[in-house]
Amino acid sequence: MIPELRVLWKRVLAGDAAAWRKLVDSYSALVFTVARRAGLTEADAQDCAQDVWLTLYRSKRSLKDPQAIPAWLIRTTHRRAIALSLRSRRAGMRHDDEQLADPKLPDHELLQLEREFLVREALKRLDPRCRLLVKSLYFDKGQTSYKQLSTAIGISPNGLGPLRSRCLSKLAKILKELGLSED
Amino acid sequence: MDARKLKTHGARNHRSTASVKTHHSLRLLREVGNSPQAWFEPSPASAARWKAIPLIEKVTERTRPRSGRVAFDSWDMAPAVALRNIADGHIRRLELKAGRVSLEIVAERTQDHWEFVGRIYANNEIQNSYVLKVGRFNLLPRTNGFYHWSSTSVPRNLRVVSYRNNLVFGGIQW
Numbered sequence: 001m002i003p004e005l006r007v008l009w010k011r012v013l014a015g016d017a018a019a020w021r022k023l024v025d026s027y028s029a030l031v032f033t034v035a036r037r038a039g040l041t042e043a044d045a046q047d048c049a050q051d052v053w054l055t056l057y058r059s060k061r062s063l064k065d066p067q068a069i070p071a072w073l074i075r076t077t078h079r080r081a082i083a084l085s086l087r088s089r090r091a092g093m094r095h096d097d098e099q100l101a102d103p104k105l106p107d108h109e110l111l112q113l114e115r116e117f118l119v120r121e122a123l124k125r126l127d128p129r130c131r132l133l134v135k136s137l138y139f140d141k142g143q144t145s146y147k148q149l150s151t152a153i154g155i156s157p158n159g160l161g162p163l164r165s166r167c168l169s170k171l172a173k174i175l176k177e178l179g180l181s182e183d
Numbered sequence: 184m185d186a187r188k189l190k191t192h193g194a195r196n197h198r199s200t201a202s203v204k205t206h207h208s209l210r211l212l213r214e215v216g217n218s219p220q221a222w223f224e225p226s227p228a229s230a231a232r233w234k235a236i237p238l239i240e241k242v243t244e245r246t247r248p249r250s251g252r253v254a255f256d257s258w259d260m261a262p263a264v265a266l267r268n269i270a271d272g273h274i275r276r277l278e279l280k281a282g283r284v285s286l287e288i289v290a291e292r293t294q295d296h297w298e299f300v301g302r303i304y305a306n307n308e309i310q311n312s313y314v315l316k317v318g319r320f321n322l323l324p325r326t327n328g329f330y331h332w333s334s335t336s337v338p339r340n341l342r343v344v345s346y347r348n349n350l351v352f353g354g355i356q357w
Contacts, residue, residue, distance in 0.1 A: 017346060021234045032225040043326045046229045053233040119215045138216040168205040175208055
């Protein structure tokens with residue numbers, strides 16, 4: 001769980017628009033990704049996400065536990081996306097060449113989305129050197145060579161191993177703060 | 184166990200705990216890194232629309248209202264050749280301006296109501312961070328910055344609100 005979410009939500013409830021903007025900044029990719037993975041087109045996903053944010057804002061007083069916001073966003077977006085997708089299909093609005101994916105995502109995928117979001121959030125909180133190293137090693141699928149990476153980071157190739165260990169330790173600490181510890 | 188052994192034992196324990204934690208991070212990184220599914224970032228324009236949501240209920244009190252003017256009105260022009268068999272006056276195109284911000288509206292009269300489509304520009308760029316207030320409607324822009332609403336009545340007053348601007352277009356004659 002994101003530690004500052006409780007404070008941020010308290011500010012939103014107090015009418016602090018800057019807090020709302022920060023909330024949107026933090027979670028907009030999560031909401032948009034759920035809508036897109038449910039098979040919505042870019043424009044439909046934008047509309048779906050807008051409805052979700054509007055619903056969250058309008059029902060903010062009834063939301064008791066701010067820690068539940070990420071899960072609420074995922075499930076609400078998913079439900080809206082399914083409804084929107086079915087409505088589009090019934091209205092025959094989709095073009096023939098568009099992929100007709102099943103909009104219903106399995107539960108394990110929704111859980112994985114939340115985990116994925118938190119891992120990406122943890123990466124944002126790493127220092128730039130560690131972020132670059134971890135992203136290059138685990139996300140870029142070997143597109144960057146050790147030599148290129150060491151040049152980009154500004155250390156010798158021999159220093160990458162120890163730096164990697166230190167970065168993974170930092171990441172483990174952040175993941176624990178975000179509630180993604182193993183236990 | 185002497186102090187040296189204890190220290191070594193402690194260090195080993197520490198190392199193994201760290202290794203378990205790192206192993207967990209690695210597993211998560213590989214899970215995310217190997218995910219075949221893409222992660223989608225919304226466009227800045229969409230994010231701007233979602234950030235403007237609080238403006239639907241709250242007017243920026245700290246921002247002084249600024250009055251705008253009609254910069255263009257198609258009803259002031261000489262009647263054009265009939266288009267799509269629509270009688271003159273059924274469509275009205277308005278451009279309302281306040282400083283560098285302009286609101287363009289196309290109003291079309293149907294049998295029993297009016298259809299309105301609007302868009303806000305600043306320095307010729309479409310704006311997504313404004314809420315358009317028309318009577319009881321508080322409208323957020325949709326895709327490509329379009330505002331759309333239907334009504335049986337025509338708006339005499341419009342307000343365009345962002346976190347920085349509070350623009351009032353009043354006294355529009357129909």
